[in-house]
Amino acid sequence: MTLPSDADRLILALDGLEVREALELVDALPGLRWVKVGLELFVAAGPQVLDQLRQRDLQIFLDLKFHDIPATMAGACSRAARLGAGLITVHAAAGLEALQASQQAAVSAARASGFEPPTLLAVTVLTSWDQTRLTHELAIDEPIASYVPRLARLAVAAGLGGCVCSPLEVAALRATHPHPFALVTPGIRPAGSALGDQARVMTPAQALAAGASQLVIGRPITAAADPAAAWAACCSALHHGG
Numbered sequence: 001m002t003l004p005s006d007a008d009r010l011i012l013a014l015d016g017l018e019v020r021e022a023l024e025l026v027d028a029l030p031g032l033r034w035v036k037v038g039l040e041l042f043v044a045a046g047p048q049v050l051d052q053l054r055q056r057d058l059q060i061f062l063d064l065k066f067h068d069i070p071a072t073m074a075g076a077c078s079r080a081a082r083l084g085a086g087l088i089t090v091h092a093a094a095g096l097e098a099l100q101a102s103q104q105a106a107v108s109a110a111r112a113s114g115f116e117p118p119t120l121l122a123v124t125v126l127t128s129w130d131q132t133r134l135t136h137e138l139a140i141d142e143p144i145a146s147y148v149p150r151l152a153r154l155a156v157a158a159g160l161g162g163c164v165c166s167p168l169e170v171a172a173l174r175a176t177h178p179h180p181f182a183l184v185t186p187g188i189r190p191a192g193s194a195l196g197d198q199a200r201v202m203t204p205a206q207a208l209a210a211g212a213s214q215l216v217i218g219r220p221i222t223a224a225a226d227p228a229a230a231w232a233a234c235c236s237a238l239h240h241g242g
Helices: 019-027 039-045 048-054 070-082 096-113 131-138 144-157 167-176 204-210 227-240
Strands: 010-013 034-038 059-066 087-091 119-123 162-164 182-185 214-217
Touching (some): 019 039, 048 059, 096 119, 096 144, 119 182, 167 182
Parallel strands (some): 010 034, 034 059
């Protein structure tokens, strides 16, 4: 994955929208280059929505977070690559064998279908989790600050092109994983925005300064009274370092 340009740094998450709403929204946002299709929209609309978005010259981040046995993950990533997705998420916790199989399957399928191979992103720790919940609910006592790098190293060993992490882990990961290894960060909230269900957040400018490759922003734009104005404000803040 090459370094993203300014226009490629923002990924709009279409979570929680119906197909019509999603298409109307992307048509109303000038300069939009990347969109994230997650579980809600994909389950509701199926692969066809990816075709509709690609027809608008948009790049697709297919965020289905595959986590299964190696053969199943490889099959899912193969099919996702055939849909033309540029970014595909898999859970790092699935383990080395599953990550390697997923990477190999995605590359082979994309080339066979005439697409550029996608970048597989290993999901580390979801941005809705904090240390207390991780310890009490999953019995993972290792601090997030060391657990996330452990999972990132697994992604590197498997040959993946990047990982998904909260912006709070970006600086430490970037210090040991230079570009073009992609660090894609949800948990992005413009100054003054509600946190929602996010626990580990930064502003767009802070995340980029820490070393993020691309930022995923959803509800601060999609749920705004004026999404176009919110999008423009976010782009402006990013450009001016606000």
